[in-house]
Amino acid sequence: MSEQPATGHWQLHSIVSGLRSAREQWRTRNGRSSGEQGGRELPSREAVRQILEQLCGALFPMRLGPVDLREESEDFYVGHTLDAALTSLLAQARLELRYAARQEKIDEAGVDARALRLIQDFAAALPGLRVMLDTDVLAAYHGDPAARSVDEVLLCYPGILAIIHHRLAHHLYKSGLPLLARISAELAHSATGIDIHPGAQIGPSFFIDHGTGVVIGETAVIGERVRIYQAVTLGAKRFPADESGQLQKGHPRHPIVEDDVVIYAGATILGRITIGKGSTIGGNVWLTRSVPPESNLTQANLQLDCGNRGV
Structure with missing residues (x-):
C-alpha cells in the first residue's frame, strides 16, 4: 500500500502565493474588486443548481419532489420548499444587481428593493409557468409513440428538463436578471446537451424529441x-x-x-x-x-x- 505524500511535497505556500498574485493582477487590470467587504461578487452556480432543483420539486411535487412525499402533505412541502428556494434566489438576485451596478458605475441604492420586487414577480408567475409546462409535457406524450405516460415523459425526457429550466430562466431574463437566467440555462445544457438561450421566446406545447x-x-x-x-x-x-x-x-x-x-x-x-x-x-x-x-x-x-x- 503506497504512502500518501506529505503536503510539503507540493510547495503549496509558493503556489498559493503565486495564484493570489495572479488574481490581484487580473483584478487591477480589469478594475475589479473582490466583492462587498471581501465577500462574493457574483451569483453562485451551485446555489442556482439547488434553487432549480427545489423549484422543480415545488412545480411537480409528486414526481420531482422527495421520494417519501405523500399527497396529504403536498402543500406543506411546496410552501416550505418555495420559501427556501425564493429566499436563496433573492440573495443571488441581489448579487447580480449589485454586480451590474458596479460594472455600469451607477448608485447601488435601491438594489435590494428592486431584487425583492423581481423575485416576488417571479414567485407570482410560477402557477402560470406550471400550466404552460403541462402543455409541454402533453405535447411530448402525444408526439412520441414510445411514451407510455405523461409521468414517464416528466421523469425521463431530457427535452422536458430543458424546457422546465427554460421557462424559469426566460422569466428571469425578461425581468432583468440575465446572468441568473444564463446560469440556469447552462445547467440544463450541461445535463441534457440541449442549448436554449434564455432570451428565446417559445410558445406552449413545445416538444424536443431526443434533444442532444x-x-x-x-x-x-x-x-x-x-x-x-x-x-x-x-x-x-x-x-x-x-x-x-x-x-x-x-x-x-x-x-x-x-x-x-x-x-x-x-x-x-x-x-x-x-x-x-x-x-x-x-x-x-x-x-x-x-x-x-x-x-x-x-x-x-x-x-x-x-x-x-x-x-
Whole structure:
C-alpha cells in the first residue's frame, strides 16, 4: 500500500502565493474588486443548481419532489420548499444587481428593493409557468409513440428538463436578471446537451424529441405546438459589427418558427427568416431563406430547386 505524500511535497505556500498574485493582477487590470467587504461578487452556480432543483420539486411535487412525499402533505412541502428556494434566489438576485451596478458605475441604492420586487414577480408567475409546462409535457406524450405516460415523459425526457429550466430562466431574463437566467440555462445544457438561450421566446406545447445537440439562439421566436428533433440548430447567419469592430448585440438574428412546425434531426436554420405555419423541415436541411406556410422541405427538393434556378 503506497504512502500518501506529505503536503510539503507540493510547495503549496509558493503556489498559493503565486495564484493570489495572479488574481490581484487580473483584478487591477480589469478594475475589479473582490466583492462587498471581501465577500462574493457574483451569483453562485451551485446555489442556482439547488434553487432549480427545489423549484422543480415545488412545480411537480409528486414526481420531482422527495421520494417519501405523500399527497396529504403536498402543500406543506411546496410552501416550505418555495420559501427556501425564493429566499436563496433573492440573495443571488441581489448579487447580480449589485454586480451590474458596479460594472455600469451607477448608485447601488435601491438594489435590494428592486431584487425583492423581481423575485416576488417571479414567485407570482410560477402557477402560470406550471400550466404552460403541462402543455409541454402533453405535447411530448402525444408526439412520441414510445411514451407510455405523461409521468414517464416528466421523469425521463431530457427535452422536458430543458424546457422546465427554460421557462424559469426566460422569466428571469425578461425581468432583468440575465446572468441568473444564463446560469440556469447552462445547467440544463450541461445535463441534457440541449442549448436554449434564455432570451428565446417559445410558445406552449413545445416538444424536443431526443434533444442532444439542439441549439436555439437568443432572439429565436417559436410559436405553438412546434416539434423539433436532435441536432437542430436555430442560429444566426452573420454577426454584424459596429464601427470599432465590436459585435453588435441584441439585434434579431435568429429564426421565427410559426405554429405547428416540425423540424427533423440535423436541420440547420440560420438568420432572421420565417418558417411558415404548418411547415415540415426535413432532416439535415440547411436553410437560410424564409419558407411559406405548409411548406415541406427536404434535401432532395431543395437541391432540385437550386438546380432549376441554376445555383
